[in-house]
Structures are given as structure tokens and as C-alpha cells.
Amino acid sequence: MSHPKTGPKPPPFEPELAAILPRFTPFAPVNMTADQIEKYRAMPSPSMAGQIGGRPVQCVDFTIPGYQGADLIISVISRKDHVKPGPGIYHIHGGGMVMADRFAGAHDLVTWAMKFDAVCVTVEYRRAPENPDPIPVEDCYAGLQWMAAHAGELRINPERIVIFGGSAGGGLSAGTTLLARDRKGPKLFGQLLQCPMLDDRNQTVSSYQFQGTGIWDRLSNLTGWTALLGDRRGTDNVSIYAAPARALDLSGLPPTFIDVGAAEVFRDEAVAYASAIWAAGGDAELHVWGGAFHGFSQMAPDAAISRAANAAREAWLERLLSRELRKPVEQEPAEAGP
Structure with a gap:
């Protein structure tokens, strides 16, 4: 079934990705309406055991208190031989605010x-x-607080916690980072935002360019934001923690990595967020991958552009984790005069 495209002309998909895209058509949330959310939720996703494979990695579940005391499940993934405190990575999954786990x-x-x-x-x-x-x-922030409070028993260096999320998880990661800053909560060492969902207003050029095409289009995005915000979507009654693109002050954030496809709805809001961090004197690295659709690097990991994107993301993380922790500079005592 074809759908009319009434927005401005979109840039083309990268040829290798364009050839792969039809494989994802049966389960890509395009033109998703509220009554289809359950359909997409029911689609199978990779198991944790399958993602671990034969590697010596363990996954242990905990139940923790979430927002307003509700029970939340979190999973801790680490090497089986992990002993020495190392970096912590706090992950928030994607799914348009409504799907996935x-x-x-x-x-x-x-x-x-x-x-x-x-x-x-x-x-x-x-x-x-x-x-x-x-x-x-708020659930995501509660999980971050739990992680930081239990850093010792989890054998995490509390000064090296990085937050990471893609799509809706990228937006929630950005919102959680703002909450941590404004509440003087856990201090983050970095934030890694993959094709983040940041702006409920949907007024950018890219938000109009992708209608009925790609992996996550304009209608699906409106459906996700409406599910989250209801009648408040697009009004002045939306907090910066729900839609971080609304933040007027992005100072005081940890080093940030943002990547996004040039052929997706979230392109312009991701670029604007990086620009706002720079304007506030912050540290941000931005990659816009030409011709890439939403979630390309995970959905088509063997494509040449996906390999480049995944390598760039991991290289940034490696550079970040290799940084020396900043220590207060001790003042040398003044020498006595003659």
C-alpha cells in the first residue's frame, strides 16, 4: 500500500541501505497509529541469551524501586570474571516510548x-x-540513582558512569541527564545518544520529509509522542525532561556523542541538540550519516555505513573511558619573600 508524501522532498537513502530496506517493511513502524501499538509490541525481539551467545558474560536481574515506589526490573550485564571496579554503562532502550524492552x-x-x-x-x-x-x-532516573548507589557492590567506578540510549532511549537518556544535572544527582561521565527522539513539536524540515517511508516516519513519531504526552504534545506544557530539545540551557552536561541518519525524522533535532551543547560551551561530537534511515546501524549492521557508524561510536567511548579523571589542582604554597 502506498502513502502520499506531502512534505518536502527527502534526501535519498544510501544505495546499500536502500536495497536492504524492503526486508524490514513487514515490521517497520511506518504510519503507525495508536491502535497498532500492540501489534508492534507483539513482534519478536532478540533474547538476551542470543545476544550473549557463547561469550563469558552474565546477566543478572534485580527488582528496584521506580518512580513513586513502583517495582522496576533492571538487568546487570558484566563479564563473568569481572572483579576490579570498571566503567558503568547505563542503558535505556528505544521503541518510540511505547514498544520494546x-x-x-x-x-x-x-x-x-x-x-x-x-x-x-x-x-x-x-x-x-x-x-x-x-x-x-522518572523510572529511568530512579534506575540511574540505584546504579550509582550500588556502584560498590556492582564493582563500578562511580566516577565513570556513561548513559546510553537509542531512539526513544536516546531522548530518555538526554532527559535523565538533565534531571541528574538539575537535581544534583549521580554525576555522569558521558552521554551517548543514538538517533535520539528529542522534540515533541515535530516542526523541523526532517520531521516533514519522511512520511510513509523509512523505518520510523512522521505519523509514527506523532503517535509515540501523543502516547507519552496526550493533549500536551506540542503545547507549552511540556517539560525539558520529557522533550530535551525544549531545554534553553544545555550547560553543565557531560561529554556527549550524538549520531543520526541524514535520511530520518530525527536528523534536524539531533543536529540542533549538538549545536545547543556547543553554544553552551559544552563538549559534543556529532555524526550525521548520509542516506541512513532510522536505526540503520543496528538493523543492518553488516552494511558498510553501519560498520563505520558502529566503529565511530565505539571509538568515542574508548577515547572517553581512557581519559584521566580530573582532580582538583592543589595550590602550591607561596614562597616567603626575602
Whole structure:
């Protein structure tokens, strides 16, 4: 079934990705309406055991208190031989605020547990529309607080906690980072935002360019934001923690990595967010991958552009984790005069 495209002409998909895209058509949330959310939720996703494969990595579940005391499940992923405190990676899964679970995108966590001896925590936040804003971002913040408070027993260096999320998880990661800044909560060492969902207003050029095409289009995006915010979507009654693109002050954030496809709805809001961090004097690295659709690097990991994107993301994380922790500079005592 074809759908009219009434927005401005979109840029083309990268040829290798364009050839792969039809494979995803049966389960790509395009033109998704509220009555289709359950259909997409029911689609199978990779198991944690399958993502671990034969690697010596363990996944242990905990039940923790979420927003307003609700029970949340989080999973801790680490090497079986992990002993020395190492970096912590706090993961928030994607799914348009309405789909998927904490194991979506966990393949990266297994890889980073092996490569960096990181301890990765992924949170099962409650999803919209059953649990509207502020529940999802507050659940995510509660999980981050738990991780930081239990850093010792999890063998995490509390000064090296990086937050990571893709799509809706990228937006929730950005919102959780703002909450941590404004509440003087856990201090984050970095934030890694993959094709983040940041702006409920949907007024950018890219938000109009992708209608009925790609992996996540304009209508699906409006459906996701409406599920989260209801009638508040697009009004002045939306907090910066729900829609971080609304933040006027992005100072005081940790080093940030943002990547996004040039051929997706979230392109312009991701670029604007990086620009706002730079304007506030912050540290941000931005990659816009030409011709790439939403979620390309995970959906088509063997494509040449996906390999480049995944390598760039991991290289940034490796550089970040190799940084020396900043220590207060001690003043030398003044020499006595003659």
C-alpha cells in the first residue's frame, strides 16, 4: 500500500541501505497509529541469551524501586570474571516510548562488557500510553540513582558512569541527564545518544520529509509522542525532561556523542541538540550519516555505513573511558619573600 508524501522532498537513502530496506517493511513502524501499538509490541525481539551467545558474560536481574515506589526490573550485564571496579554503562532502550524492552539493543552492552570490562545496567522503564509522562523518564532516573548507589557492590567506578540510549532511549537518556544535572544527582561521565527522539513539536524540515517511508516516519513519531504526552504534545506544557530539545540551557552536561541518519525524522533535532551543547560551551561530537534511515546501524549492521557508524561510536567511548579523571589542582604554597 502506498502513502502520499506531502512534505518536502527527502534526501535519498544510501544505495546499500536502500536495497536492504524492503526486508524490514513487514515490521517497520511506518504510519503507525495508536491502535497498532500492540501489534508492534507483539513482534519478536532478540533474547538476551542470543545476544550473549557463547561469550563469558552474565546477566543478572534485580527488582528496584521506580518512580513513586513502583517495582522496576533492571538487568546487570558484566563479564563473568569481572572483579576490579570498571566503567558503568547505563542503558535505556528505544521503541518510540511505547514498544520494546530492556534487552533491545543489548548486543552493544555485551560487546562493551567484553571490550572495556564495563558493568552495564539496562532498565525496564514503564512505557506509554499506559504510563504517560513523567513516569518513563522518572523510572529511568530512579534506575540511574540505584546504579550509582550500588556502584560498590556492582564493582563500578562511580566516577565513570556513561548513559546510553537509542531512539526513544536516546531522548530518555538526554532527559535523565538533565534531571541528574538539575537535581544534583549521580554525576555522569558521558552521554551517548543514538538517533535520539528529542522534540515533541515535530516542526523541523526532517520531521516533514519522511512520511510513509523509512523505518520510523512522521505519523509514527506523532503517535509515540501523543502516547507519552496526550493533549500536551506540542503545547507549552511540556517539560525539558520529557522533550530535551525544549531545554534553553544545555550547560553543565557531560561529554556527549550524538549520531543520526541524514535520511530520518530525527536528523534536524539531533543536529540542533549538538549545536545547543556547543553554544553552551559544552563538549559534543556529532555524526550525521548520509542516506541512513532510522536505526540503520543496528538493523543492518553488516552494511558498510553501519560498520563505520558502529566503529565511530565505539571509538568515542574508548577515547572517553581512557581519559584521566580530573582532580582538583592543589595550590602550591607561596614562597616567603626575602
